Amino acid sequence: MLASIAYLLDLLIHDRARADELQDLRKRLAAAPPPGRVSHQEALLALELRELRGEILRALGEVQVCRGCARGHPLPHGRWDGGHCCGGRTAHLFTDDEVASLRAGGTRAWHLRGPHSEHAGCSFRGPRGCSLRPADRPNLCVRYTCPELREELRARGDLAQIDRMCDRLLVTFTRFTQARARRRDDEVFGELLGGGH
Ligand code: SF4
Structure with missing residues (x-):
């Protein structure tokens, strides 16, 4: 019921394609296990990821290249001057592992709100x-640094530090996906063994 109200509200604000994408993503998030239904290790890693995403975006601060990198590009990327790497498809960024880590880290459906603007690539x-708040973004979005951004960070003098933080985010996310896979294997085999023996 709440999901359909959110969808109707989205239709008032956004185009149909974005409203559909938001609804699909919220459903996938709601279907993922909340913090109390994942393993202890998954829950800890999801919280660590949440913290790291915020730390990295604070370290990046106000970068300049992201404001003009999409200028002159074909649509949808070139709809806005900046954010070229955000011109992809929402579902490609919010993979099942990403959605699982967001849910286990505390992101809820109502945190997933699109901007009041034209839909141009990712719904957000x-x-x-x-x-989205840094804590509610996919890990990939936070750790990706394009060549132009890397050049700006190098000139600023903090590329190496930010690379280390992004590496840690990747390692932690990989550990999360492994812990998730182990828990899911246990669930599948628990059912098989419980039902067959
Ligand atoms: S979730 Fe945010 S950062 Fe990631 S692609 Fe979409 S708009 Fe860009």
């Missing part, structure tokens, strides 16, 4: 960047 992309 707007003219002023991403409408």
Whole structure:
């Protein structure tokens, strides 16, 4: 019921394609296990990822290249001056592992709100960047640094430090996906063994 109200509200604000994408993502998030229904290790890693995403975005601060990197590109990427790497498809960014880590880390359906602007690539992309809090963004979005951004960070003098943080995010995310796979294997075999013996 709440999901359909959210969808109707989205239809008032957004185009149909974005409303559909938001609804699909919220359903997938709601279907993923909440913090109390994942393994202890998954829950700890999901919280660590949440913290790391915020730390990395604070370290990145106000970068300049992301404001003009999409200028002159074909649609949807070129709809806004900035955020070229946000011009992809929402479902490609929010993989099952990403959605699982967000849910286990505390992201809820109502945190997933799109910007009040034209739909141009990812559902959360707007003219002023991403409408999601750092904690609610996919890990890939936070750790990806394009060549132009890397050049800016190098000139600023903190590329190496940010690379280390992004590496840690990747390692932690990999450990999360492994812990998730182990728990899911245990669930499948628990059912098989419980039902057959
Ligand atoms: S979730 Fe945010 S950061 Fe990631 S692609 Fe979409 S708009 Fe960009």
